[in-house]
Amino acid sequence: MSLLTLDRLDVRHGLLKAVREVSCDIADGEILALVGANGAGKSTLLRAIAGAHLPAAGRIVFDGVDVTTMRAHNRVALGIALVPEGRRLFTTMTVEENLAVACASGRPGRWSIDTVMTLFPMLRARRKARAGNLSGGERQAVAIGRALVTNPRLILLDEVSLGLAPLVVEGLYRSLHSLFEGGATLVLVEQDLNRVLGVASRVVCMLEGRIVLDGRAGELTRDQIIEAYFGLRRGSGRDDKVQGQP
Amino acid sequence: MNIINLLTQGVLLGGYYALVACGLSLMFGVMRIINLAHGDFAVLGAFLAWTVSDSADISPFLALVAVLPIMAVFGWLVQRGMLERSLRAGMLVPLLSTFGLAIVIENLLFEAYGADTRSLAPMIGDLSFGSWAITDQFNIGYLAALIFALAVLLLGGLSLFLKHTPLGRAIRATAEDADTAELVGINSRAVYGIAAGISVATVALAGTLLAMRATFDPYSGPMQLIFAFESVVIGGIGSLWGTLLGGIILGMAQSIGAQFDPRWFLLTGHLVFLAILAARLLAGQVGARGGLRTSLGIDA
Numbered sequence: 001m002s003l004l005t006l007d008r009l010d011v012r013h014g015l016l017k018a019v020r021e022v023s024c025d026i027a028d029g030e031i032l033a034l035v036g037a038n039g040a041g042k043s044t045l046l047r048a049i050a051g052a053h054l055p056a057a058g059r060i061v062f063d064g065v066d067v068t069t070m071r072a073h074n075r076v077a078l079g080i081a082l083v084p085e086g087r088r089l090f091t092t093m094t095v096e097e098n099l100a101v102a103c104a105s106g107r108p109g110r111w112s113i114d115t116v117m118t119l120f121p122m123l124r125a126r127r128k129a130r131a132g133n134l135s136g137g138e139r140q141a142v143a144i145g146r147a148l149v150t151n152p153r154l155i156l157l158d159e160v161s162l163g164l165a166p167l168v169v170e171g172l173y174r175s176l177h178s179l180f181e182g183g184a185t186l187v188l189v190e191q192d193l194n195r196v197l198g199v200a201s202r203v204v205c206m207l208e209g210r211i212v213l214d215g216r217a218g219e220l221t222r223d224q225i226i227e228a229y230f231g232l233r234r235g236s237g238r239d240d241k242v243q244g245q246p
Numbered sequence: 247m248n249i250i251n252l253l254t255q256g257v258l259l260g261g262y263y264a265l266v267a268c269g270l271s272l273m274f275g276v277m278r279i280i281n282l283a284h285g286d287f288a289v290l291g292a293f294l295a296w297t298v299s300d301s302a303d304i305s306p307f308l309a310l311v312a313v314l315p316i317m318a319v320f321g322w323l324v325q326r327g328m329l330e331r332s333l334r335a336g337m338l339v340p341l342l343s344t345f346g347l348a349i350v351i352e353n354l355l356f357e358a359y360g361a362d363t364r365s366l367a368p369m370i371g372d373l374s375f376g377s378w379a380i381t382d383q384f385n386i387g388y389l390a391a392l393i394f395a396l397a398v399l400l401l402g403g404l405s406l407f408l409k410h411t412p413l414g415r416a417i418r419a420t421a422e423d424a425d426t427a428e429l430v431g432i433n434s435r436a437v438y439g440i441a442a443g444i445s446v447a448t449v450a451l452a453g454t455l456l457a458m459r460a461t462f463d464p465y466s467g468p469m470q471l472i473f474a475f476e477s478v479v480i481g482g483i484g485s486l487w488g489t490l491l492g493g494i495i496l497g498m499a500q501s502i503g504a505q506f507d508p509r510w511f512l513l514t515g516h517l518v519f520l521a522i523l524a525a526r527l528l529a530g531q532v533g534a535r536g537g538l539r540t541s542l543g544i545d546a
Contacts, residue, residue, distance in 0.1 A: 076431035088426040090419045101419045104412045105431030
């Protein structure tokens with residue numbers, strides 16, 4: 001059955017419609033790669049699912065509960081966790097405190113500060129360090145750990161690799177592998193197609209706020225995805241916008 | 247010996263200023279609200295303590311057992327009912343609404359209690375005037391010492407609370423980034439309400455102590471706000487231990503000024519405040535991230 005249902009979701013930034021009539025079902029255990037160019041509405045969609053941004057229209061149903069207007073902290077208690085773009089750590093607090101603060105308000109489960117430290121061994125030595133003094137990779141590990149300790153059923157990862165060296169990204173993805181194998185439900189937003197295609201079971205491509213491609217990862221060719229990514233394919237319900245492009 | 251006496255009195259007075267200021271500092275640190283009704287909350291607390299101890303015929307210290315929880319709930323209500331709404335309308339609206347609240351409190355107190363100047367000093371026996379005579383020229387008043395000790399205990403306790411308890415961590419996380427705090431499961435509105443409750447309870451304590459060591463009337467609030475504000479700015483905004491230091495610097499400046507001429511008591515304090523503010527501005531510290539967000543004494 002589907003864990004998350006989006007029903008004709010509209011999300012706006014003031015006058016700008018960042019997400020337009022998006023409908024989508026995400027099944028339990030699915031690893032969904034959400035791809036698209038900058039400004040396609042991926043981050044906004046994740047923030048709307050997590051409750052950081054209230055939608056203008058449409059519905060969000062999580063595990064049978066309508067969460068459309070529910071506040072973000074209550075969605076965490078239901079099992080939705082977002083790793084936000086740009087990490088957004090509490091920089092004046094230590095690594096351990098960053099994790100503890102999330103621990104206190106999440107659900108019970110297998111993830112704790114200790115299991116996160118096992119997943120990201122480099123954090124163990126840095127547990128008393130201020131989050132503001134960490135390297136980019138360490139920060140991203142803390143941000144992921146902070147989401148994990150709430151023991152979510154749905155994890156939304158927004159641009160894990162942004163601003164990180166390829167080697168560091170490689171390491172993070174290796175650590176995340178146990179997550180991918182372990183039957184977690186994930187939505188991954190990435191710019192790097194190759195990276196996500198390696199792990200995702202399903203690919204959804206957004207263009208100008210709409211879903212223009214949705215299929216099983218193994219059944220889509222790279223060219224199909226790239227066409228959808230840049231909007232090269234006509235007639236997918238968004239031709240009204242093409243004229244406006246330079 | 248005289249100079250030691252002078253400095254000691256200044257330090258002890260600074261303890262009182264730190265006590266008034268710590269709630270102001272907390273509220274600014276967590277919610278970015280400059281509460282212009284802060285001094286009037288102190289006076290409201292003093293009137294409440296006066297009423298409770300007068301009608302029940304008990305010591306004002308015992309009255310605090312009732313006053314502090316009442317004021318904490320009042321602070322929570324002000325936050326949830328008024329400040330939370332005004333925060334959504336931008337930075338200026340909370341400032342204006344607390345200014346309005348200050349006027350309302352002053353006039354309601356005037357309406358209820360009249361213009362008489364009161365004091366709790368007669369209700370606390372020789373605590374109000376007794377002192378330890380160290381030498382001929384060096385005395386330490388019981389009450390002044392008690393207030394200073396309470397200030398250190400309160401600031402220290404608050405600091406430990408923020409650092410080591412789950413609720414304290416949630417307050418610090420919300421202070422730094424309320425949106426992200428929500429995303430890790432913290433109810434930021436509830437945290438704001440609790441922080442406001444703590445802030446108002448501490449200032450009610452300060453107001454009651456003010457009423458013991460001096461006199462008060464319905465319009466005493468704004469002066470206390472100024473002392474609190476000066477202590478906070480001198481000590482660095484948002485830092486609890488800095489607030490104690492700021493209070494001490496202000497208290498010493500006033501004591502030293504008064505030594506030359508009693509009329510200089512307030513003036514010297516204001517001048518030192520302005521000098522430190524100007525020095526900070528020149529050094530580019532005010533408005534710098536570190537200065538504003540030295541999050542609640544964690545750096546102190």
